[in-house]
Amino acid sequence: xxxxxxxxTQQDIARIAGVxxxxxxxxxxxxxxxxxxxxxxxxxxxxxxxxxTGYVADPVARRLAERRNRILGVFxxxxxxxxxxxxxxxxxxxxxxxxxxEMGCDLLLFTSARAxxxxxxxxxxxxxxxxxxGCVLLGRAVDRDDLARLLAEGIPFVSVGRRxxxxxxxxxxxxxxxxxxxxxxxxxxxxxxxxxxxxGAGAGAESPADRMRGFREAVAALGAEGVHVQVTDRxxxxxxxxxxxARVTAAFVEEPAxxxxxxxxxRERGLAIPxxxxxxxLGAPTRPVQVDVDLTGxxxxxxxxxxxxxxxxxxxxxxxxxxxxxxxxxxxxxGSTLAPIPS
Amino acid sequence: xxxxxxxxTQQDIARIAGVxxxxxxxxxxxxxxxxxxxxxxxxxxxxxxxxxTGYVADPVARRLAERRNRILGVFxxxxxxxxxxxxxxxxxxxxxxxxxxEMGCDLLLFTSARAxxxxxxxxxxxxxxxxxxGCVLLGRAVDRDDLARLLAEGIPFVSVGRRxxxxxxxxxxxxxxxxxxxxxxxxxxxxxxxxxxxxGAGAGAESPADRMRGFREAVAALGAEGVHVQVTDRxxxxxxxxxxxARVTAAFVEEPAxxxxxxxxxRERGLAIPxxxxxxxLGAPTRPVQVDVDLTGxxxxxxxxxxxxxxxxxxxxxxxxxxxxxxxxxxxxxGSTLAPIPS
DNA sequence: TCAAGGCGCTAATACGAATTATCACGGGTG
DNA sequence: CACCCGTGATAATTCGTATTAGCGCCTTGA
Numbered sequence: 001x002x003x004x005x006x007x008x009t010q011q012d013i014a015r016i017a018g019v020x021x022x023x024x025x026x027x028x029x030x031x032x033x034x035x036x037x038x039x040x041x042x043x044x045x046x047x048x049x050x051x052x053t054g055y056v057a058d059p060v061a062r063r064l065a066e067r068r069n070r071i072l073g074v075f076x077x078x079x080x081x082x083x084x085x086x087x088x089x090x091x092x093x094x095x096x097x098x099x100x101x102e103m104g105c106d107l108l109l110f111t112s113a114r115a116x117x118x119x120x121x122x123x124x125x126x127x128x129x130x131x132x133x134g135c136v137l138l139g140r141a142v143d144r145d146d147l148a149r150l151l152a153e154g155i156p157f158v159s160v161g162r163r164x165x166x167x168x169x170x171x172x173x174x175x176x177x178x179x180x181x182x183x184x185x186x187x188x189x190x191x192x193x194x195x196x197x198x199x200g201a202g203a204g205a206e207s208p209a210d211r212m213r214g215f216r217e218a219v220a221a222l223g224a225e226g227v228h229v230q231v232t233d234r235x236x237x238x239x240x241x242x243x244x245x246a247r248v249t250a251a252f253v254e255e256p257a258x259x260x261x262x263x264x265x266x267r268e269r270g271l272a273i274p275x276x277x278x279x280x281x282l283g284a285p286t287r288p289v290q291v292d293v294d295l296t297g298x299x300x301x302x303x304x305x306x307x308x309x310x311x312x313x314x315x316x317x318x319x320x321x322x323x324x325x326x327x328x329x330x331x332x333x334x335g336s337t338l339a340p341i342p343s
Numbered sequence: 344x345x346x347x348x349x350x351x352t353q354q355d356i357a358r359i360a361g362v363x364x365x366x367x368x369x370x371x372x373x374x375x376x377x378x379x380x381x382x383x384x385x386x387x388x389x390x391x392x393x394x395x396t397g398y399v400a401d402p403v404a405r406r407l408a409e410r411r412n413r414i415l416g417v418f419x420x421x422x423x424x425x426x427x428x429x430x431x432x433x434x435x436x437x438x439x440x441x442x443x444x445e446m447g448c449d450l451l452l453f454t455s456a457r458a459x460x461x462x463x464x465x466x467x468x469x470x471x472x473x474x475x476x477g478c479v480l481l482g483r484a485v486d487r488d489d490l491a492r493l494l495a496e497g498i499p500f501v502s503v504g505r506r507x508x509x510x511x512x513x514x515x516x517x518x519x520x521x522x523x524x525x526x527x528x529x530x531x532x533x534x535x536x537x538x539x540x541x542x543g544a545g546a547g548a549e550s551p552a553d554r555m556r557g558f559r560e561a562v563a564a565l566g567a568e569g570v571h572v573q574v575t576d577r578x579x580x581x582x583x584x585x586x587x588x589a590r591v592t593a594a595f596v597e598e599p600a601x602x603x604x605x606x607x608x609x610r611e612r613g614l615a616i617p618x619x620x621x622x623x624x625l626g627a628p629t630r631p632v633q634v635d636v637d638l639t640g641x642x643x644x645x646x647x648x649x650x651x652x653x654x655x656x657x658x659x660x661x662x663x664x665x666x667x668x669x670x671x672x673x674x675x676x677x678g679s680t681l682a683p684i685p686s
Numbered sequence: 687t688c689a690a691g692g693c694g695c696t697a698a699t700a701c702g703a704a705t706t707a708t709c710a711c712g713g714g715t716g
Numbered sequence: 717c718a719c720c721c722g723t724g725a726t727a728a729t730t731c732g733t734a735t736t737a738g739c740g741c742c743t744t745g746a
Contacts, residue, residue: 007473007496007497007732009731009732009733010732010733011732019695019696020695020696020697021696021732021733021734022695022696022697022698022733022734022735023694023695023696024733025732025733025734025735026695026734026735028733029733029734035736036694036695037692037693037694037695038694038695039693039694039695042694042695054492054496056473057732057733058473058731058732058733059471059473059474060403060406060407060412060473060474060731060732060733061407061701061731061732061733061734062732062733062734063403063701063733064403064404064407064700064701064702064703064731064732064733064734065700065701065732065733065734065735066701066733066734066735067701069403069471069474071451071471071474097452097454100454101454105454106451106452106453106454106471106474107451107452107454108414108449108450108451108452109440109449109450109451109452110449111440111443111444111448111449111450130350130399130401130402130403131402131403131412131414131449149397153350153397154350352701352702352703353702353703353704354702354703362725362726363725363726363727364702364703364704364726365703365704365705365725365726365727366724366725366726367703368702368703368704368705369704369705369725371703372703372704378706379724379725380722380723380724380725381724381725382723382724382725385724385725400702400703401701401702401703403701403702403703404701404702404703404704404731405702405703405704406703406731407701407702407703407704407730407731407732407733408702408703408704408705408730408731409703409704409731410731
């Protein structure tokens with residue numbers, strides 16, 4: 001058993017085995033190159049001492065020397081675990097953890113990144129991004145300056161979620177929103193809907209913008225009419241009124257939590273969903289809600305995105321190569337809030 | 344803007360500012376001791392270069408020299424994120440993350456710790472435990488050898504959940520099960536119950552053992568009768584039969600998921616809960632279940648345990664000191680599955 | 687008999703920052 | 717004029733591991 005005092009170093013092992021620190025390092029790394037030769041008996045002796053003492057290499061020193069430590073950073077702009085956003089982020093993290101585990105990597109959560117009282121920034125006073133070989137970025141909106149800086153410093157990273165260029169192309173794995181939204185619009189129009197609404201910000205970050213774009217393009221391509229309904233500071237009731245005033249028959253709601261609220265409000269007022277109004281949900285809820293409505297919409301492949309981000313990061317670390325940019329298809333969810341236009 | 348090539352070092356900053364690396368380090372660490380003097384203008388010049396280049400110290404090198412890096416390791420014997428156990432672990436992690444963030448620490452998740460195909464071990468071939476300043480251990484059952492080794496190597500750690508000695512006392516923050524179970528037994532006996540059952544393993548790890556102990560002691564102290572019902576490989580129906588055969592009127596169920604299943608099975612058979620049988624749940628579900636029963640029992644202060652573990656770890660790192668061992672009180676949950684004994 | 691090369695290992699050094707031990711320079715003092 | 721001391725910096729060393737460049741010794745081949 002190890003003495004409780006100071007930690008063992010290769011130097012100690014070397015002393016005990018009667019060899020040099022170099023030899024211990026070579027044995028430890030199982031170097032059998034033509035350049036390096038170690039007598040089997042010496043190797044065995046060193047290995048025995050290592051076994052007996054239970055020595056393990058200090059990962060910090062290793063990283064300093066080798067410039068690599070099989071640690072992947074995970075930066076989230078919001079806290080990872082807190083319940084408010086947990087349901088939304090959990091699947092991404094699940095994928096990230098799975099993949100990291102398979103690759104034998106540890107995950108470093110940059111929980112300390114919060115700048116004084118404000119929202120988190122990647123580069124704060126003494127940033128630890130560099131402790132990891134590379135990192136995965138998570139968050140609805142990612143700071144443009146942070147991205148630019150990551151790119152400029154050549155820090156390997158992959159964003160989960162598409163990002164616009166920030167001085168240079170940003171490596172990402174995103175959800176392919178436009179075709180998913182387009183497919184929903186297609187179906188609605190196929191069921192006779194002509195007056196459609198996009199309910200939500202449709203801007204502010206790439207993902208809402210992408211959905212909005214998909215909506216606009218599809219509406220234009222099919223010759224339907226599309227209106228835009230903002231949700232900020234409005235009750236579900238007010239939204240319903242605006243929809244009805246605009247004679248909308250199918251509402252494409254950016255945030256499923258809003259879709260649920262609107263559905264409830266409608267049913268309270270005796271408005272049938274989807275009989276009188278069809279509701280389409282564009283993604284996964286980012287706020288905690290009891291989703292007791294079987295919403296028609298699509299599924300964001302969050303877990304797959306997490307996995308893929310780690311895979312791409314690994315490739316980036318391995319071989320460098322091109323800036324990876326991938327969009328993963330969203331799967332349509334049948335649900336029961338889309339019906340033919342009321343006659 | 345930084346050149347995309349090699350990373351800046353203090354040496355580079357020193358060269359640019361026309362000073363030595365030492366000076367850069369001193370300025371960076373804002374050392375103003377009596378021993379160390381730097382002319383205001385020199386300091387300003389160095390700071391300007393640092394600002395202009397956006398230099399940040401390499402945390403790895405820092406750690407090697409300083410023997411401290413404000414990284415806390417989190418070791419879980421099961422995967423952290425996967426949904427199966429996510430609901431159980433989430434609150435602990437929430438507390439851990441909160442506290443780490445406040446203290447300006449990052450969290451290192453040892454996801455790579457899985458030994459070849461087997462369950463996780465802390466010390467595998469190249470363990471990274473030591474990358475962190477200290478670590479928090481999470482998991483129902485923690486390997487005794489791992490604990491002994493952590494203690495022997497003097498690695499600072501705090502276990503979430505009480506642990507028996509492993510060669511030496513183990514630092515922990517646990518839930519104080521015995522008084523919580525005792526309080527429930529008290530109430531049951533106060534309501535006339537005399538034949539009580541402990542349903543669950545009651546052994547295998549510290550936490551079930553603690554509950555069992557609380558149960559036994561309370562039953563003995565109050566002069567009631569207690570039986571032990573094992574759950575492994577038994578259907579809820581079989582459990583119910585055993586309970587009824589033993590004329591038990593109040594069942595103390597270790598695992599709330601089982602409590603839910605038993606309640607459902609009972610109601611299906613026309614057995615009233617709590618009219619005919621009272622059900623007490625001892626803690627939080629470790630398996631995913633739809634908890635649609637308002638169980639009487641107690642709440643494990645998981646979030647607080649996470650927080651406290653990090654706080655204690657911090658103290659341990661700061662000042663060394665005694666092996667901290669704390670038990671946090673569980674809060675009783677009223678629920679509606681406890682009623683007076685049927686007459 | 688001597689250069690060429692194989693063998694098994696080690697000394698020296700790099701990695702980037704922190705710390706310790708000095709050092710050069712003036713100005714005041716004895 | 718020699719001495720001391722405060723000032724403002726730096727050279728050298730440390731942390732633990734990985735890598736590079738050899739070093740002696742022994743065998744071969746011509």
